[in-house]
Amino acid sequence: GFAMIDNHRELRVGYPEVVYCEGKTVDQVTDIVEHLNSKKVNVLATRASYHMYEAVIKRVPSAVYNPLGKTIVVQNKKKKETESYIAIVAAGTSDLPVVEEAFETARILGNRVEKIVDVGVAGIHRLFSKMDLIRGAKVVVVVAGMEGALASVVGGLVDKPVIAVPTSVGYGTSFNGISALLTMLNSCASGVTVVNIDNGFGAAYSASMINQLD
Amino acid sequence: GFAMIDNHRELRVGYPEVVYCEGKTVDQVTDIVEHLNSKKVNVLATRASYHMYEAVIKRVPSAVYNPLGKTIVVQNKKKKETESYIAIVAAGTSDLPVVEEAFETARILGNRVEKIVDVGVAGIHRLFSKMDLIRGAKVVVVVAGMEGALASVVGGLVDKPVIAVPTSVGYGTSFNGISALLTMLNSCASGVTVVNIDNGFGAAYSASMINQLD
Amino acid sequence: GFAMIDNHRELRVGYPEVVYCEGKTVDQVTDIVEHLNSKKVNVLATRASYHMYEAVIKRVPSAVYNPLGKTIVVQNKKKKETESYIAIVAAGTSDLPVVEEAFETARILGNRVEKIVDVGVAGIHRLFSKMDLIRGAKVVVVVAGMEGALASVVGGLVDKPVIAVPTSVGYGTSFNGISALLTMLNSCASGVTVVNIDNGFGAAYSASMINQLD
Amino acid sequence: GFAMIDNHRELRVGYPEVVYCEGKTVDQVTDIVEHLNSKKVNVLATRASYHMYEAVIKRVPSAVYNPLGKTIVVQNKKKKETESYIAIVAAGTSDLPVVEEAFETARILGNRVEKIVDVGVAGIHRLFSKMDLIRGAKVVVVVAGMEGALASVVGGLVDKPVIAVPTSVGYGTSFNGISALLTMLNSCASGVTVVNIDNGFGAAYSASMINQLD
Amino acid sequence: GFAMIDNHRELRVGYPEVVYCEGKTVDQVTDIVEHLNSKKVNVLATRASYHMYEAVIKRVPSAVYNPLGKTIVVQNKKKKETESYIAIVAAGTSDLPVVEEAFETARILGNRVEKIVDVGVAGIHRLFSKMDLIRGAKVVVVVAGMEGALASVVGGLVDKPVIAVPTSVGYGTSFNGISALLTMLNSCASGVTVVNIDNGFGAAYSASMINQLD
Amino acid sequence: GFAMIDNHRELRVGYPEVVYCEGKTVDQVTDIVEHLNSKKVNVLATRASYHMYEAVIKRVPSAVYNPLGKTIVVQNKKKKETESYIAIVAAGTSDLPVVEEAFETARILGNRVEKIVDVGVAGIHRLFSKMDLIRGAKVVVVVAGMEGALASVVGGLVDKPVIAVPTSVGYGTSFNGISALLTMLNSCASGVTVVNIDNGFGAAYSASMINQLD
Amino acid sequence: GFAMIDNHRELRVGYPEVVYCEGKTVDQVTDIVEHLNSKKVNVLATRASYHMYEAVIKRVPSAVYNPLGKTIVVQNKKKKETESYIAIVAAGTSDLPVVEEAFETARILGNRVEKIVDVGVAGIHRLFSKMDLIRGAKVVVVVAGMEGALASVVGGLVDKPVIAVPTSVGYGTSFNGISALLTMLNSCASGVTVVNIDNGFGAAYSASMINQLD
Amino acid sequence: GFAMIDNHRELRVGYPEVVYCEGKTVDQVTDIVEHLNSKKVNVLATRASYHMYEAVIKRVPSAVYNPLGKTIVVQNKKKKETESYIAIVAAGTSDLPVVEEAFETARILGNRVEKIVDVGVAGIHRLFSKMDLIRGAKVVVVVAGMEGALASVVGGLVDKPVIAVPTSVGYGTSFNGISALLTMLNSCASGVTVVNIDNGFGAAYSASMINQLD
Numbered sequence A, B, C, D, E, F, G, H: 001g002f003a004m005i006d007n008h009r010e011l012r013v014g015y016p017e018v019v020y021c022e023g024k025t026v027d028q029v030t031d032i033v034e035h036l037n038s039k040k041v042n043v044l045a046t047r048a049s050y051h052m053y054e055a056v057i058k059r060v061p062s063a064v065y066n067p068l069g070k071t072i073v074v075q076n077k078k079k080k081e082t083e084s085y086i087a088i089v090a091a092g093t094s095d096l097p098v099v100e101e102a103f104e105t106a107r108i109l110g111n112r113v114e115k116i117v118d119v120g121v122a123g124i125h126r127l128f129s130k131m132d133l134i135r136g137a138k139v140v141v142v143v144a145g146m147e148g149a150l151a152s153v154v155g156g157l158v159d160k161p162v163i164a165v166p167t168s169v170g171y172g173t174s175f176n177g178i179s180a181l182l183t184m185l186n187s188c189a190s191g192v193t194v195v196n197i198d199n200g201f202g203a204a205y206s207a208s209m210i211n212q213l214d
């Protein structure tokens, strides 16, 4: 029983190195970003506090911070932007941090992105007025908290893969995103897959893979 | 510290006596229905098996069974039907047992009822083609399983009290109705209240109270 | 498959615009309230900190704060108060924040409201001494934490729609309101519907719809 | 570190031997009951099927079966009945199996018992008409399913130890007794302690200990 | 259907007034304690911060604080101490806050109390060396966190009512007391009843009722 | 606020009509399949019992049953098979029913499919010997129960979108698929999205969308 | 990034092949056992019904069935029994199926085993009378349901690795073994590790590894 | 029924005294460590804040702090290090605090330890390059958060007892370690046992017992 394997991560070109900052110290984050930057690769740091950014910027001046999405991006190589695009659709303004994390991830991976926000199902005509833009996408990311019904409604209206991101927005029985997660997993619309609560990064990473398939 | 109370149940006229059959024997159900019938009041038995009905009909020939809703109804007094109506809106055919329990309850309480079924959000145009009928109601009961998104969509489209009934329809993470229940409790649309999973009776009872307010 | 829909929210007259402040910045809340106020509509902001209120009052001097209910109200149009009233019944003093949120919501929607507080079931004679006032209401909102038994007791004593609000009051197995929520969903009294934990706003919104039906 | 212990069970006189039949075969139950009977002690078998009883009665003709409580009792020694009594209070007829298990347990342990059933809080006047009998007890066992509010109401009205037994009666969010259990653990009335769901045996055993203290 | 009830709380003599301070402001607690003190009754305030005590002591100089148990006691009437005693048995030092809440409650209710602490089952010989003192009690309160096995072991060794208090001590899968709670509810030893997590007050209140029965 | 929407389902050509048989009667399923067949479209019925198939085959002789996957397929139009393929990777033989539901769904939607089964992580060399076939796919469906670790391992080894299907295989703390579901949602490998427990249909539907993007 | 791995399973000598029968058909089990037997290795099949055994015995006459443990064993090679032994300690008779699964697993792996059953903590003197035998073991497996306190008590008394197996024995809040599982994971005694609910096989497999270390 | 027991803890030589600091005050920790040190035994304090260490060091100058593992160690007696070793294998850098707690525990108990960190399954070739070191151990401790798949993969590759420690690392559906815990309990690889979430101490204590068996 012997087998040989190789690891694809080493072989991919142009992919950013990703740093997950939660649970790391400011020093650790700074060291890692500086080290990666010295290798001239693209860097994406998620869940980064402003405090971390302030430390990073001193050593990597080209670092850019998205305060809502809590991302640090260092773009050393420019990938050509895709022609097809990812639509990121969100229910309410409290979902914006997750939208922005997804946006930055999709962008540094080289994707064209269209954001369609504040189209929750309580006022469904807002969603319908944006249906053309949503249907034009190659893949759709739906971000929603509370009861997360937006994923089902969008899933029923488009004929493209939908990646649903439950958010921890809500209170009481929203149980920090569990309600939205269950809604999305049980979606009566076909073609909806789901990622972890608040995982804008993961949704965009999968969406990018799909958007760049040929 | 003394206080006097009276119990309103004794004072209400025309209300049916309600028998909850789950966990009762066939004999117990038959005895109770026969006894109530002898008092010439209306009787509604819920969660009644066909077997129970067969035993009841021998002693109370006017008893009527709804096999989908699992209700036995004995109408001894005819209440004048309301002019305003209750709309019962349901997502899929598997939700019909709960729809029928709600329907029989609302009917024996004297309400006009309109049923609008198979309008789940996966094909939302089916719902829109029925919006006029739904909006014409005084109160709306929404019955849905799986992810239960229908309650939010309807709640956002009508300006009437919505009573949502989660059903145990689904599998896996529907958790026998918990997913739909959480969706409904977290509805981003205002004006939605919720009852227990599969509780068509309770929803119709509350809807009847509202429909008959003046 | 084409369908036309309209959105009822645009068509309703006199309804306040509602701002949910949790997860918004002070600046965002201030901007939104000022903007809505400039349109001369009524404004209700819920879950607003005192800090938010201090910022709002500088730009909208007619804004009024309820520190217990954490609401900001701006009344630009006066609706005629209803003759029928909503009774808000609460178990203990720790439930008062939810009572006040419900109260402010019901008031800005134009309803007469009667508050009956500190009538928990541990000393049930306190409740009985208030039964006449409660029974006089068109619709009853019951607010209770811990085991939430008050909803069942009130539901058994009145012949009106009861909207139950579980609160997160309690410790240990109260599980931040889950115990009260389950109690209310399983109420053995008919005519009780339920909203999300601590959702005084939602209960009052539904109650107002019912109180203003004709 | 040496210590000597003795086991009190060997030293108690007149206590019945208790057999928990769930998960045992008919043969095992029959053998155990026959063996204990041969020692001329009192025997209580709980969770016994009728099938088990039929096998036991052939070898122990004095065995008595309670079909609702699913108990087999063999009384070889007669203990003098207590003067003080245990009140067993129950909400609905579906709770009767648990009531009967508690009743048989309390009886074989030598206690006078008063049963007060069908006094659920939905029609609270039924409970009040029995308050004198309940208050006369030395200890009160309250048996209730669904939302279990009866324990709180009784606990608020009597000045005696209350032992609450949640039952698995209900559906949906009653979660097989969890709703009633949480209600009882969070009771706002002081003096209420709780046992496992459907554990009529355990409640009566503790109640007997209390009733026989001097 | 009319019924008359009285409330037993008004009729009991010598019972303290109890104030539950969690969720109350310092001012509210101070006002309530001062008011009750002016009626010359005994007062017990639970879950009181040291800050609350500092405010109370200025207006009620006879108030006494237990910093571990977080109780304020004002003894205006001295009840004769019982001859029989309550044993409070605890597993570890982290359970002491709950032990002290129970102790203060039992004391102000007039009971003799014996505390036996640091006798967790990991070193079971420590428990055995205290068995005589525990068995001499009329009723035993067992306080334990983590896996809560102490309640079962004590329940198996004594022939008296045992009231078990799960505590929120532990981490990970102790789930803030749920593990200990489940252990106690499922105790294989008969005669164990359970109260809410960390509810030293409730356990002592019930224990006092039992200790003072005659 | 008016908006016009159309529903994409009507507009898609060649898509099968899907019938979800759970909770439907044999008669209902037979009627629906016969009706759809008469329209000469492709039909896929999932969760169909053999009993249902026996009734269907009498009226639709071209219906084909997959006993493991519990699907009925009626192929009236032949879609050209894709050149790119979907890899369906499964851990153990007990996962085969879900594999087969996914397989039949993907096939009737026109996809080339490669099945790689019995490659659970307990013997990881089995997986490695199949890596070339897995990496050649355009999209990978991973089916696993118990702890579901296979999704993470595959996700780390391939550079394609991975859709993970937790199955209800296992016992005890597998909690009917919850353990595998959580594993997949928390996968440390990027590019993994998740569907409901046992939802082979949904995974294949999404995979088909991705496989047929251009 | 290339790496070479080998799989240790192929390299181990004398280990039995293990078949997990749950979710397999009678035919599948028979085929697998016959095939393995033909390779002259030892075979252990767990969770095998008597029905499966009847089919196996026809083709593999040396197969031996343990009806309580639901195991089929085919011993083709005799491993020398260890001198050191594994102690399997169990609380009650309902835990015996798990005890037997562990016993058969340990035996076919070549271990000497001592069973000590019916020593639950409700009568702790039974356990103490067996302490010498338990302490003589090299590793101890503790099997217990309900509240599972036995693992903590044994863990506190022995100085050897303890592997705890929660069983699904119990009702109500035992939650099919969750209560015992949590108890064991939170054990205040050091040296206790835990396996899945009812997993006698896994506990014995680990115990065997430990018993055969040198 | 009399029995004599002794407690093994008193009889073991060279074992450290262990202090669990969570929930203790700085003063309590300082007093305990100083007292134990005066008895010239080895001392291990876990979950100790730096603040606690600063107080301890003033009175016990030989105390050593591990800031990541949050342990204080005082080594008064030197035990001879074992020749065989414990491998501690960890998925990511956020798991390091638990690794260090395990490391310090294993060391003070006299074990040789090898740490292999940052070998999570997302890049499985990193793990394979360390397999020789892992396979050389007598017992393996695997530390992993998020989905915890590392335990299954390692368990499938080594033929030694594996003790798995789930960590609370992750977010959303990692549920503070529950996801990793369930993964480990359901591991499809044999020979894996599990301890409480973040319980590096307990894993190392059991591993030490195994490593020092002879």
Ligand SMILES: Nc1ncnc2c1ncn2[C@@H]1O[C@H](COP(=O)(O)O)[C@@H](O)[C@H]1O
Pocket: D018, D019, D020, D021, D046, D047, D199, D200, D201, D202, E188, E189, E190, G092, G093
């Ligand atoms: N219905 C019951 N619920 C909980 N525990 C019970 C019940 N009936 C008997 N027991 C307990 O189970 C013990 C007998 O168990 P066993 O020896 O397995 O028959 C008795 O001593 C009681 O402590």
Ligand SMILES: Nc1ncnc2c1ncn2[C@@H]1O[C@H](COP(=O)(O)O)[C@@H](O)[C@H]1O
Pocket: C092, C093, D188, D189, D190, E018, E019, E020, E021, E046, E047, E199, E200, E201, E202
């Ligand atoms: N620590 C406690 N846990 C549970 N209930 C308590 C506690 N302390 C007081 N109580 C109860 O709370 C009531 C007082 O509540 P309140 O009127 O809100 O101060 C008392 O009558 C007790 O029944």
Ligand SMILES: Nc1ncnc2c1ncn2[C@@H]1O[C@H](COP(=O)(O)O)[C@@H](O)[C@H]1O
Pocket: A188, A189, A190, B092, B093, F018, F019, F020, F021, F046, F047, F199, F200, F201, F202
């Ligand atoms: N196995 C399945 N799991 C989840 N959804 C399914 C499954 N099979 C079919 N569906 C969905 O159920 C719909 C048909 O439901 P129905 O109209 O009730 O037969 C299809 O359009 C699919 O979206």
Ligand SMILES: Nc1ncnc2c1ncn2[C@@H]1O[C@H](COP(=O)(O)O)[C@@H](O)[C@H]1O
Pocket: F092, F093, G018, G019, G020, G021, G046, G047, G199, G200, G201, G202, H188, H189, H190
């Ligand atoms: N009772 C059991 N509980 C958990 N795992 C088991 C059990 N019996 C066997 N196994 C595992 O299941 C594997 C065999 O699975 P299978 O190839 O599906 O028959 C064995 O190698 C064991 O690791």
Ligand SMILES: [Mg+2]
Pocket: A154, A155, A156, A157, A158, A159, A160, A189, A190, A191
């Ligand atoms: Mg779609």
Ligand SMILES: [Mg+2]
Pocket: B154, B155, B156, B157, B158, B159, B160, B189, B190, B191
């Ligand atoms: Mg609405």
Ligand SMILES: [Mg+2]
Pocket: C154, C155, C156, C157, C158, C159, C160, C189, C190, C191
């Ligand atoms: Mg009512």
Ligand SMILES: [Mg+2]
Pocket: D154, D155, D156, D157, D158, D159, D160, D189, D190, D191
């Ligand atoms: Mg009372």
Ligand SMILES: [Mg+2]
Pocket: E154, E155, E156, E157, E158, E159, E160, E189, E190, E191
């Ligand atoms: Mg006892």
Ligand SMILES: [Mg+2]
Pocket: F154, F155, F156, F157, F158, F159, F160, F189, F190, F191
């Ligand atoms: Mg990948």
Ligand SMILES: [Mg+2]
Pocket: G154, G155, G156, G157, G158, G159, G160, G189, G190, G191
């Ligand atoms: Mg030990």
Ligand SMILES: [Mg+2]
Pocket: H154, H155, H156, H157, H158, H159, H160, H189, H190, H191
């Ligand atoms: Mg292994």
